[in-house]
Every structure is written in structure tokens, then in C-alpha cells.
Amino acid sequence: MNNKVKHDFLWGSASAAYQCEGGWNEGGKGLSNWDQFCHSEKNKKGFTGDVAADFYHRYKEDIRMAAEGGQNTLRFSISWTRILPDQSGKVNEEGVNFYKDVLLECKKYGITPNVTLLHYDIPAWLEDMGGYRNPIFADEFAKYCKVVFEQFGELIPLYVTINEITHNAICSYLTGHYPPNIHSTQALCEVGYNMIMAHAKAVVEFRKFNFKNSQVGIVHTTNTVQILKDTPEYRIAQRRCDLFKNKWITDPVILGKFPDDLLPLLKESGIDTSFVKQEDLDLLATTHIDFLGQNCYTRTLARPYREEDGETNYYPNNVGAGQKRLEGYVVKNWFTSDHDLNNPMNAWGREEYPKTVYDMLMGIKKDYGDIPVYITENGCAMYEKVEEDGKIHDQRRIDFMKGYLDWLVKAENEGCNVKGYYAWSTTDCYSWINGYEKRYGLVYIDYESEDLKRIPKDSYYWFKDYIKEHTEGE
Ligand code: NOJ
Helix, strand or coil, X not given: CCCCECCCCEEEEECCHHHHCCCCCCCCCCCEHHHXXXXXXXXXXXXXXXXXXXHHHHHHHHHHHHHHCCXXXXXXXXXXXXXXXXXXXXXXXXXXHHHHHHHHHHHHCCCEEEEEXXXXXXXXXXXXXXXXXXXXXXXXXXXXXXXXXXXXXXXXXXXXXXXXXXXXHHHHHHHCCXXXXXXXXXXXXXXXXXXXHHHHHHHHHHHHCCCCCCEEEXXXXXXXXXXXXXXXXXXXXXXXXXXXXXHHHHHHHHHCCCCCCHHHHHHHCCCCCCCCCHHHHHHHCCCCCCEEEEEECCXXXXXXXXXXXXXXEEECCCCHHHCCCCCEEEECCCEEEECCCCCCXXXXXXXXXXXXHHHHHHHHHHHHCCCCEEEEECCCCECCCCCCCCCCCCHHHHHHHHHHHHHHHHHHHCCCCEEEEEEECCCCCCCHXXXXXCECCCEEECCCCCCCCEEECHHHHXXXXXXXXXXXXX
């Protein structure tokens, strides 16, 4: 073991359009579901992404800082409504030019762009027609992707279709704290299915271009599922939790088919599965990704479901330190989250378990062989402020990242085909309904200052050194 990854490993950080761009009504951009939600009375906390990190105006500064921090890749997303502002399908040149400028700026520093086509923000007009729940969503998404492939072609070497189908669908249609704020297990299943089909149809469009220097993948929020007791009941709960959290995404996008035990279990749980169409399954069987993006924050511990656990739901903690509840899931008759209270938790009730990145990479190797994997997000949520010396001493984040990265390097050394790592996030940004208090950035943003001053945190410098020390020379 040499404790270093290969010389062409991608090291960088990640962000997403609605969370960092701002400029919500500039440059000919149309309204997204998040613009709509944040400007409605449903937005109880009042935070919006109207300005966010103002990447729309400050992208040059942010890309330069990333490059100076030793990063050779950046992950960001394209806002659908900046490219296609309305239902007419007319392309907004100003939006296209904005992203071309961003891509050129990356090129200037030798930064490889890893670009997501959909990171939670869909057009408001589509949301009004039922959004992800309407099967036309898949066709509309594929049309938009085709425009992006036409406009940017091989300027983008790594295309990601959709970010975190599971988390997006669960938050929007099960817990309902994200727009359109619906709470229904039937809707959750339909939405998940339509999103998978949207991904598959986008891959079909991508393949038509026959790019030589671009690849397509998806980003999944991975939760390796583990159990604290090894009994037959716990093992059943583990499998069901793995289906719910992972396999209904990773099997179809990599193997081209849903797991055999999924549909029977859904039917047994009272889900009307008539939305599953044979022609869709046939199409799915022909689409395969080139790489898998894994957002890796934590694992999920599962135990058998008990009657008193109640109805199916996901319990996030969106209050932070003021709320004692730990993050968790109940899926009726399938499994319930378990917790190992010996491990550290962040202020939002999420277990920090660095070895999960190793377990996950080994699991991918076992189930899917050598498919290239990028850790497309990993990061530490913190409340932070500028210290008296004008700096941000985020030692906790450094310890967190070191923990995960050491396990990643070990997995790579042991033969896992992991090709990149992205810290979430490039700068502090809008953290969905947690607003701006929950910070993840390598670079601090002083939201009080007029010019949204950027201050690199201690972790930014530490990451630069880690990259240098853990990458093989040419
Ligand atoms: C996953 C999501 O992709 C991103 O949008 C979010 O802000 C981070 N995780 C942190 O929770």
C-alpha cells in the first residue's frame, strides 16, 4: 500500500445551480420549482436562493480559488430554466453563453468540469403540470438534455443526468418538506420510476451524439446499509432497506433492470404498480451508464420494522442543534432505522462514519465489478463564524474529511475503481430549507458583507496539502 491514488485522480469540490448561482431572474432565466416555492407562503423559514453564493456574477473568483486550492475538477449543475426558460423550447442564448464562459474559465486552469443536468430544480411550468409525477417529465427532460448535448458537446467530459433521485423523490413526495410538498408513498414510487425513465431517455439522447471524449453517468446518494445484529430478521430488514435506499437506482442504471424482489414487495405493500410499462423496461435494458457518482455522507443502519414504528416516512432534522431527533426512516413492514449512539453525530442528527466510503466502494466492486466511481459529494455540515484573527478554524471538518479520505485512498489501493473525489461544497451556499446557517464550504462566505466576501477556511488549505501528499507523481 503506498497511501497515494493514481496520478490522474480527480480532486475537487461540488456545487449546484440553485444553491450557488443566484441571479434567479437575470439573463433571461425562467422560473424553477424552487424559485416558485421559495417565493410562496410555503417557505416557512423565508430563506431563498435568489442571491445564494452569487456564483452567477463571481464564478471567475470561485474557479480561480478552487484552482489555487490544488483542485483539478469542479462539479456544478446547469439550471434547466437558464437554457430553456419556458415551455416553447426556445433556447436562451444568454444562458448558454453563461455556462460556456464557466466552462472556458475551467479550461483556463486545467479544471475538468463534471456537470449535472438536473440538481433538484425543474421548470415551474412543468411542476404545475404535476412535475416528476407526470410521465411526460421523462420526455421533457430528455428534450432539454438533447439541447445541452448539442450546445456544449465535448466541452463537458463528464455529464451527470440527475442528482440524487432517491433523496429528491423522498423529500419532495414522502416527507414533503421540499416542493411540491406531497406526502404519499404511491406518489413516491411513481416519481421515482419517472425519474429513472427520465435518466434512461437522457442516456439514449446522449448515445446518439457518439462523443469520443465525453461520458455519461448519474449521481446517487449512497447509504451502505448495515445491521447491528446478525439474525435472519435483521438480514431481511437489511435487504429491504438496501432496496429502498440503493438498489432500485443502482441496479437499473448499471444492470439495465430493477431488482427481481422489488415489484413483488411493492405490490405486497399495497402500491399500485400499473405505472410500470413493458416498453419502458425494454428501453431501460438498453441504457447503461459509463460511470457512477456516489454522494457519500453516512451509512444507514436498519433493524426490523415494528408495529409501533408507525407509517412510512423519512425523518430529517432540519432544525439543527435545537432538535434532538436523529435522522431516520420508517418503511412499514420493510425496515426501520437503527442508531449506534457510540458514534459521533453532527448537529443535524446524522451519524458520521468515515469507514462507510470504504464499505460502499467494496460493495460496488462486489455487486457491479469495475464500473468507474466518483465520490461526487462528501462534506461536513457546521455552524461557523469568522474568528477574531479573521480566519475560519474548521478543525472538525478537517478531521471529518481526513477520516473519509483515508478510507477512500485505502479502497483505491486495494483495487476499487474510484477515480475522483469532490468535497461538498466549493463555497458556502444555500442549503435548501436549512437556509444559510448550515455551512459546508471549503470557502466561507460572509453573507453580511456587501461583496459576499470569500474567505478560505483552514480545510481549504488542508485539502490542498492532502491532495499533494496523496497523489502519485506522473
Ligand atoms: C446532497 C445534495 O446533492 C446537495 O444539494 C446538498 O446540499 C448536500 N447533499 C448537503 O446536504
